[in-house]
Amino acid sequence: MNFLSTFVTFQNLHEVRRLCHWGPVIALSVIAICSTMAILDSIIWYWPLDTTGGSINFIMLLNWSVLILYNYFNAMFVGPGYIPLGWKPENQQDTQYLQYCRVCQGYKSPRSHHCRKCNRCVMKMDHHCPWINNCCGHLNHAYFTSFLLLAPMGCSHAAIIFIMTMYTQLYERISFGWSTVKIDMSAVRQFQPLMPFSVPAFAATLFALGLALGTTIAVGMLFFIQMKVILRNKTSIESWIEEKAKDRIQHYQTGEDFTFPYDLGTRWLNFKQVFTWSGTPKGDGIEWPVHPKCHQHTLTIEQLKQKADKRVRSVQYRAVEDYNGACCPISKGLQTFFRTPCTEEPRIPLNKGDTILATRGTKWWMYGDKVLNEEHITVGERVRGWFPRRCVEKCHYDTAASDSTSVKKLTPGLRHATLSTVWRLHLISFYYFCKNKLLASNYIN
Numbered sequence: 001m002n003f004l005s006t007f008v009t010f011q012n013l014h015e016v017r018r019l020c021h022w023g024p025v026i027a028l029s030v031i032a033i034c035s036t037m038a039i040l041d042s043i044i045w046y047w048p049l050d051t052t053g054g055s056i057n058f059i060m061l062l063n064w065s066v067l068i069l070y071n072y073f074n075a076m077f078v079g080p081g082y083i084p085l086g087w088k089p090e091n092q093q094d095t096q097y098l099q100y101c102r103v104c105q106g107y108k109s110p111r112s113h114h115c116r117k118c119n120r121c122v123m124k125m126d127h128h129c130p131w132i133n134n135c136c137g138h139l140n141h142a143y144f145t146s147f148l149l150l151a152p153m154g155c156s157h158a159a160i161i162f163i164m165t166m167y168t169q170l171y172e173r174i175s176f177g178w179s180t181v182k183i184d185m186s187a188v189r190q191f192q193p194l195m196p197f198s199v200p201a202f203a204a205t206l207f208a209l210g211l212a213l214g215t216t217i218a219v220g221m222l223f224f225i226q227m228k229v230i231l232r233n234k235t236s237i238e239s240w241i242e243e244k245a246k247d248r249i250q251h252y253q254t255g256e257d258f259t260f261p262y263d264l265g266t267r268w269l270n271f272k273q274v275f276t277w278s279g280t281p282k283g284d285g286i287e288w289p290v291h292p293k294c295h296q297h298t299l300t301i302e303q304l305k306q307k308a309d310k311r312v313r314s315v316q317y318r319a320v321e322d323y324n325g326a327c328c329p330i331s332k333g334l335q336t337f338f339r340t341p342c343t344e345e346p347r348i349p350l351n352k353g354d355t356i357l358a359t360r361g362t363k364w365w366m367y368g369d370k371v372l373n374e375e376h377i378t379v380g381e382r383v384r385g386w387f388p389r390r391c392v393e394k395c396h397y398d399t400a401a402s403d404s405t406s407v408k409k410l411t412p413g414l415r416h417a418t419l420s421t422v423w424r425l426h427l428i429s430f431y432y433f434c435k436n437k438l439l440a441s442n443y444i445n
């Protein structure tokens, strides 16, 4: 274990159970198949080890496998970092700006969110990734993103080997009639393969090529999404909070100027906060450097405002297209197909005219509760999950409020209470705004 722990940091040994899940099983199988096939194809049929190029190729292939597995296991076992159970801010007064997590019996520190899969409050939570069966957050963001970069690079290398193996091995047997294609095949003719390139070998190589190309495209896209998150210093959840903040400000016409607090100003500074030479990102995952115009609780106050606001004014969407609940629906456009959320959370089928209360979303997908009729509500049924954004359109608030079941359910007293919460939070932010104006020089990044 000591030997292993120099490569992979096991926070707790019981974390090994994370491997027992379809995500890691599939991911590790793909890595194993692609790397083994690339190595076998190289040394048996394509690039013999007794040549300099062949040796370098072999070392490179091993190198990819080690780097990919190193980052993969670290992303899984180091984990995102969890907020200690029962956590409270140092200053008791700050609790009024924070949400309380009943499961963890503590306050949620800035940027943290409770993950239902991990059952803990996660530091700088981005999303729960089924492929590592863990959350992507503060401590493993760099490992996770490095894995997303290295996997497509390794798979591209393997794909080239697979194509070249099949091409060179079939060249001698089948004439494609490509007389105009002039490739120097003298090296291939001199090299006697260790064993004949049989049909099973051809089938296995073709299968591995499919896996490698699929991984390159799918994981490569995830890499660009994560790089965007890192360079803007804004997690997927925070992008959604910001979108709702703009929407709330526009609705109430409060004239507030919402500045996202955690963007350090330049992409390079944001990058350096996550990627460090030691592998451990900067900061303790609880307190964060913020924009000079903001303070530690800018975003948590905004979250509280949105929570209070949600009870008064629901963000409703109406289905304008039917949706059958498929994970990757082809008929809803390429972007919806490819950008399907990488989560095990359910998809909900929609019928034209359905009303949905959205709670979060990405550019192409949304997550929310379907508004059910009285009959279902009394049974306690709840339909919650993801659906394509293009299948719905936003309702106007006036019309939304008039036919919203959840708003109707609020008693006048409760509605008054939530409205006063909204105004109390507006006052808190006004107080912070004045305090910032006076003490602007005290906030150091």
Ligand SMILES: [Zn+2]
Residues within 6 Å of the ligand: 101, 102, 103, 104, 105, 113, 114, 115, 119, 120, 121
């Ligand atoms: Zn929690």
Ligand SMILES: [Zn+2]
Residues within 6 Å of the ligand: 115, 116, 117, 118, 119, 122, 127, 128, 129, 134, 135, 136
């Ligand atoms: Zn999680």
